[in-house]
Amino acid sequence: MISNLESSLKDLQTAEAKLLVQTYERNPLxxxxxxxxxxxxxxxxxxxDLLSGIGVCALGYNHPVIxxxxxxxxxxxxxxxNLFFHQGTxxxxxxxxxxxxxxxxxxxNSGTEAWEAALKLARAHAGLLSSEGKPLGTKFLALEHSFHGRTMGSVATTHKLKYREPFAPVxxxxxxxxxxxxxALKAAFSNDVCAIAIETIQGEGGINPVSQEFLAAARAxxxxxxxxxxLDEIQSGMGRxxxxxxxxxxxxxPDVTTLAKPLAGGIPIGAMLCTEEAARAFTPGMHGTTFGGNPLACAVAIAVIDEIKHSMLLDRNASTGEYFVSRLRDLQARHSLIVDVRGFGLMIGVELDSDILAKAILAGMMNQGILLNRTHETVLRFLPPxxxxxDHVDQAIGALDELLAIHTPAKPSDGRVLAGEPING
Known part of the structure; x- marks a missing residue:
């Protein structure tokens, strides 16, 4: 029997294997x-922690404001x-x-709920316009490598087959x-389309920012x-x-955006925001949520936003992110195993030349007491608090440098590469 107060990792692994639906592959920590x-x-x-609960713990841990x-x-x-008023909403x-x-x-309550609301609003808005003599269809255009969530609507706009196929038809x-x-976007667009769905920066897809040209074309x-x-800003929003x-x-x-992950620093919350024009499509009773906008989540979200402003964390994220990217690009210049470095602020991806290498680097960083994760198979994802x-960036760069050196094939004096032989023997 597991203690209600304390239990070892081994105890928890045994209990979860027996009691939980097996939806996660946890790291042994x-x-x-x-x-x-x-x-x-x-x-x-x-x-x-350079992952912050997959971008949630923007203010880190045990922050007094929270x-x-x-x-x-x-x-x-x-x-x-939501049948009554409270001060937080x-x-x-x-x-x-x-x-x-x-x-x-x-x-x-979450990013996927916010995105579900956005999808429903888009369909309702198309219906409203059609009733006003401006016919629109029900089709969504989404992007390859997208990830928008796990509900039946959100997963339908998520590109990777493994997320959709088990639940078909979505x-x-x-x-x-x-x-x-x-x-391709212009060729696919018509009056049949009620909305274009885009992550401004794809997170799960490998930290891929869309181009200015593409976003402008979608707007037009x-x-x-x-x-x-x-525009899905669940991972990229709230100042990251x-x-x-x-x-x-x-x-x-955009006409609609969605926020969630860092919004309340770890307390579950999500938000769908829209223009007045889009909002016309929702009337009382069409959509709702039991726990959404509860007093606790609102109070913490207000505190988080005010602290980001008070401590000028937007400027800090921009400057620290610029420094982080510059140090990573220095590594790229020294290590051919790095294919690309990309991102904005503190949303950064480092693409490596194989998934095997990415797994090895991830494990090596964890062994050195540094947490991040791997996405899109070959991309190391950094979403730090x-x-x-x-100094924290330098610590991470030093660990990465050491690990990449270990996994870089050695070159003999004649310039040939000895496959499979690490540089340090």
Whole structure:
């Protein structure tokens, strides 16, 4: 029997194997606490976290702004339902509309819920326009290598087959367009399309920012018919790239955007934001959520936004991210195993030349007490807390440099490469 208070990693592995639906492949680490940018395991070892709960813990761990907001709100109200008012929803919505440039907010519990709301809004908006004599179809254009979530609608707009096929048939009328291919996007677009769905920077797909040309083309196409431009900022939003939303780097405004991961620093919350025009399509009773916009989540999200502003973390993310990328590109110049370095701010991907190497580097970094993850098979993904410093970056670069050197094939004096032989023997 497992203690309700404490249990070892081995105990938990045994219990989870028996009790949980097997949806995750966990790393063999048991974390028990965190402070700043570090997580601590059951044995008291500290790990530099460059993943932050897949982009969630923007303010790191045990941040007083978050812990105080939780403590204060928990003594007042946790939940009332959306049948009544509480003070947090309008306060949070005001902040969210201010930082995104959009007009209205729907609050929910996660990124996939926010994206589901965006999809439903797009279909409803198309129906509204059709009833007004401006016929639009129900089709979505999404991008290859996209990831938008796990619900039946969200997964339908997610490109990778392994996420969709086990649940087929998923939501119909989705067509995938090659990533960043303007010609293909224009060829696929018509009055049958109710929305174009884009991650401004693909996260799961390998940290791929769309080009200025592609995003501008998508905006123009939507404007030509009244279709909605949906920009998924679940991973790239809330300041991670050095701006509140990644689309602000492009100077292009969407009709709908979605936020989630870092919004409340670890408390589940999501938000779908839209223009007044798009919002016309939703009326009371058409969509809803039991827990969305609850007092606790709103209070913490307000505290997180205010702290990002107060500590000027957007500027910090931009400058630290620029330094991180420059150090990674220095590594790329020395190690041919690095294919590419890309990203904005503190959303960075390092593409390696094989999935085997990526797995080995990931394991090696973990052994050295540094956490990140691998996405799109060959890409090391860095989504650190907004609090990391250049010293933390240097620590990560040093570890990467050492590991890449170990895995780089040695070259004999005649210039031939000895396959499979590490540089250090």
């Amino acid at each position: 048991l974390f028990v606490s965190g402070e700043g940018v570090y997580l601590r395991d059951e044995d008291g070892n500290d790990y530099l 812990t105080n907001a939780i403590a204060e709100q928990s003594q007042k109200l946790l939940h009332t339902s 309008a306060e949070l919505a005001m902040r969210l509309t201010e930082i995104t440039g959009l007009d209205r907010v729907f609050l929910c 939501m119909p009328d989705v067509e995938f367009v090659p990533f960043d291919d303007v010609s 196409l939507c404007d030509s018919t009244g279709a909605l431009l949906l 790239t050095g701006k509140w939303c990644a689309y602000q780097h492009y100077g292009i405004q 907004f609090l990391i410093t250049r």
